[in-house]
Amino acid sequence: MINKLPTGATIGILGGGQLGRMMALAAHRLGLNTHIFCPDPNSPAFDVTPLKTVAAYEDLSALKAFAQSVDCVTYEFENVPAETAAAIAETGTALFPSAKALEVSQERLVEKTFIQNAGVDVAPFAKVDSQEELEAAVAEIGLPAVLKTRRFGYDGKGQTILRDKADIATAFDTIGAQPAILEGFVPFNKEISVIIARDQKGATAAYDPAENVHKDHILYTSTVPGDIAPELAENAKSIATKLIEALDYVGVMGVEFFVVPSEGGDQLIVNEIAPRVHNSGHWTEAACLVDQFEQHIRAVAGWQLGKPVRHSDVVMQNLIGDEIDEGMNLTDSNVQVHHYGKTEIRAGRKMGHFNRILGPNRAQ
Amino acid sequence: MINKLPTGATIGILGGGQLGRMMALAAHRLGLNTHIFCPDPNSPAFDVTPLKTVAAYEDLSALKAFAQSVDCVTYEFENVPAETAAAIAETGTALFPSAKALEVSQERLVEKTFIQNAGVDVAPFAKVDSQEELEAAVAEIGLPAVLKTRRFGYDGKGQTILRDKADIATAFDTIGAQPAILEGFVPFNKEISVIIARDQKGATAAYDPAENVHKDHILYTSTVPGDIAPELAENAKSIATKLIEALDYVGVMGVEFFVVPSEGGDQLIVNEIAPRVHNSGHWTEAACLVDQFEQHIRAVAGWQLGKPVRHSDVVMQNLIGDEIDEGMNLTDSNVQVHHYGKTEIRAGRKMGHFNRILGPNRAQ
Numbered sequence: 124m125i126n127k128l129p130t131g132a133t134i135g136i137l138g139g140g141q142l143g144r145m146m147a148l149a150a151h152r153l154g155l156n157t158h159i160f161c162p163d164p165n166s167p168a169f170d171v172t173p174l175k176t177v178a179a180y181e182d183l184s185a186l187k188a189f190a191q192s193v194d195c196v197t198y199e200f201e202n203v204p205a206e207t208a209a210a211i212a213e214t215g216t217a218l219f220p221s222a223k224a225l226e227v228s229q230e231r232l233v234e235k236t237f238i239q240n241a242g243v244d245v246a247p248f249a250k251v252d253s254q255e256e257l258e259a260a261v262a263e264i265g266l267p268a269v270l271k272t273r274r275f276g277y278d279g280k281g282q283t284i285l286r287d288k289a290d291i292a293t294a295f296d297t298i299g300a301q302p303a304i305l306e307g308f309v310p311f312n313k314e315i316s317v318i319i320a321r322d323q324k325g326a327t328a329a330y331d332p333a334e335n336v337h338k339d340h341i342l343y344t345s346t347v348p349g350d351i352a353p354e355l356a357e358n359a360k361s362i363a364t365k366l367i368e369a370l371d372y373v374g375v376m377g378v379e380f381f382v383v384p385s386e387g388g389d390q391l392i393v394n395e396i397a398p399r400v401h402n403s404g405h406w407t408e409a410a411c412l413v414d415q416f417e418q419h420i421r422a423v424a425g426w427q428l429g430k431p432v433r434h435s436d437v438v439m440q441n442l443i444g445d446e447i448d449e450g451m452n453l454t455d456s457n458v459q460v461h462h463y464g465k466t467e468i469r470a471g472r473k474m475g476h477f478n479r480i481l482g483p484n485r486a487q
Numbered sequence: 488m489i490n491k492l493p494t495g496a497t498i499g500i501l502g503g504g505q506l507g508r509m510m511a512l513a514a515h516r517l518g519l520n521t522h523i524f525c526p527d528p529n530s531p532a533f534d535v536t537p538l539k540t541v542a543a544y545e546d547l548s549a550l551k552a553f554a555q556s557v558d559c560v561t562y563e564f565e566n567v568p569a570e571t572a573a574a575i576a577e578t579g580t581a582l583f584p585s586a587k588a589l590e591v592s593q594e595r596l597v598e599k600t601f602i603q604n605a606g607v608d609v610a611p612f613a614k615v616d617s618q619e620e621l622e623a624a625v626a627e628i629g630l631p632a633v634l635k636t637r638r639f640g641y642d643g644k645g646q647t648i649l650r651d652k653a654d655i656a657t658a659f660d661t662i663g664a665q666p667a668i669l670e671g672f673v674p675f676n677k678e679i680s681v682i683i684a685r686d687q688k689g690a691t692a693a694y695d696p697a698e699n700v701h702k703d704h705i706l707y708t709s710t711v712p713g714d715i716a717p718e719l720a721e722n723a724k725s726i727a728t729k730l731i732e733a734l735d736y737v738g739v740m741g742v743e744f745f746v747v748p749s750e751g752g753d754q755l756i757v758n759e760i761a762p763r764v765h766n767s768g769h770w771t772e773a774a775c776l777v778d779q780f781e782q783h784i785r786a787v788a789g790w791q792l793g794k795p796v797r798h799s800d801v802v803m804q805n806l807i808g809d810e811i812d813e814g815m816n817l818t819d820s821n822v823q824v825h826h827y828g829k830t831e832i833r834a835g836r837k838m839g840h841f842n843r844i845l846g847p848n849r850a851q
Contacts, residue, residue: 130830154829171535409776427818451518456794464519466494480776
């Protein structure tokens with residue numbers, strides 16, 4: 124059932140970071156209101172909306188009151204607890220993307236299995252719940268390989284690389300002897316990502332892939348178009364479409380790929396999916412008329428998607444830690460800056476970003 | 488003295504309509520907070536910020552508390568009472584644009600005199616405070632002419648056209664026998680406007696002129712570039728620069744011109760100046776990396792201006808009354824829509840607008 128929200132309806136957002144903040148700004152441009160739920164009283168998203176709830180995600184009575192006061196609920200992060208999603212479902216208020224998208228993206232074994240079952244290439248993987256299973260997995264997959272916790276890993280945390288046999292003895296303890304997954308090492312030469320949206324009628328809209336560069340395990344730049352063949356870019360969009368349809372998903376999703384050189388040409392391996400607006404999609408703000416944040420709000424509000432047309436070539440660069448000061452002083456004629464309103468600068472903290480327009484999109 | 492506001496500083500905004508709302512959204516993209524002051528408890532701008540004061544502009548104690556709680560004050564409308572500006576000045580909090588800009592733009596006689604003294608062409612005008620002065624003014628200026636109240640006129644209200652001698656007897660009563668100004672009728676064939684910004688160091692940035700079309704005395708479309716010669720466009724920007732400098736102005740200002748055909752080529756006559764972001768500048772949202780709202784916030788916050796570069800040709804169309812429903816369903820690949828969040832649709836009410844990109848700006 125499609126519930127097209129009218130002007131003045133309220134989107135509930137779980138999470139008060141920069142992604143929630145930018146979703147709220149997009150909702151406001153469309154005449155929709157927002158209510159932000161976040162345990163951190165200093166959440167940057169609280170500064171852009173009159174409606175907020177400061178409570179833990181496990182505070183089910185606060186969650187239910189929140190869900191009942193809004194017209195639909197969405198979220199800015201994939202680690203929304205299952206109990207939180209269930210509590211919202213009990214109120215009858217729609218949750219977009221659905222609890223299924225959370226289940227799949229929260230647990231690497233479920234995620235890889237889902238992607239493989241959708242007929243999409245992933246790195247070879249095996250479940251590791253013990254030292255014995257790790258040894259069996261290495262025997263199957265070979266080295267080098269990466270051992271990752273199955274839950275709540277991000278920005279390179281909760282994982283370790285096994286380069287030779289000596290690493291087998293310590294790797295499982297290194298990641299805390301938690302439920303894990305061993306992934307075969309993929310000799311990729313690039314990482315790209317596709318931001319894709321799906322509305323409540325099932326229509327999809329994929330933006331052009333961005334080529335991503337990381338620094339200290341944190342996204343640093345996203346460049347569009349990336350240095351990849353046009354057919355590979357189309358292929359990445361097709362894979363993202365296949366995955367978002369297999370999930371019966373509503374909203375914006377990020378799909379990260381490794382580009383693996385091979386004799387028959389570059390191959391794509393899906394690294395992971397993120398059930399939310401994505402840092403590697405911030406370039407859409409400056410290079411598209413409808414950006415990923417508006418697209419997400421359109422989808423969860425039951426509206427039609429905008430067209431994912433890109434008018435310009437662009438590079439997005441994150442402003443991390445004290446880079447923010449220099450970044451905000453950029454007034455080049457081809458630069459647009461965005462500050463997340465975080466007053467405390469910390470090393471490694473995403474404080475803002477800027478988009479630099481490189482020229483018109485000549486592939487249009 | 489330039490006071491560059493840091494992230495997390497708060498911009499106070501007088502007026503809670505769509506212009507205040509869009510200024511707030513721009514401030515939020517720059518990491519600044521906003522506090523909206525408006526007497527109407529249903530102000531659309533209240534839905535996008537946690538800080539609001541609902542009070543009359545004449546409530547000087549509420550005004551002072553507001554001014555003391557913010558880092559600078561700006562406004563979305565030119566009819567801010569002089570007492571309101573004075574009360575803010577008393578607190579020591581900066582007001583941008585200054586009280587002088589309000590004085591000049593609130594009173595047509597002061598405005599025309601200021602423009603003329605700046606060496607810029609205006610329609611012939613004369614003060615009219617009585618029936619006798621009206622008769623003298625007609626004798627001087629001739630007919631046809633327009634009699635306008637000197638204060639608080641907008642969207643065609645408070646004015647009447649005198650076409651022949653029979654109108655002289657009734658015109659002054661028609662506008663309520665208020666302090667008035669008689670303006671010679673200007674045989675213009677187009678109306679254009681320039682949106683210009685000036686920062687606290689005195690740097691200026693003028694956007695390309697828009698050609699404006701009105702419907703029922705309300706702005707309907709703004710097209711950029713307009714159908715005018717490039718030299719005329721440059722001339723309009725130069726005049727706007729001259730005026731903003733003569734006012735020692737900080738912020739964004741709109742300057743409306745009549746284009747008057749003459750034997751030596753088209754001439755420009757300034758119609759009026761608006762000391763605020765302007766409806767005919769909404770096209771900057773879609774066609775520039777730094778739009779008029781961000782430019783205004785940059786200026787009042789003591790920051791450097793962005794470059795007023797236009798990457799695309801564009802037409803902005805207002806969505807008036809029930810046009811909003813159809814407008815919000817536009818998902819053409821070259822269209823960006825903006826809804827002001829007003830839930831009550833009324834005839835003649837500005838509910839939103841959209842920008843249609845016509846193609847790249849080939850004049851760059």
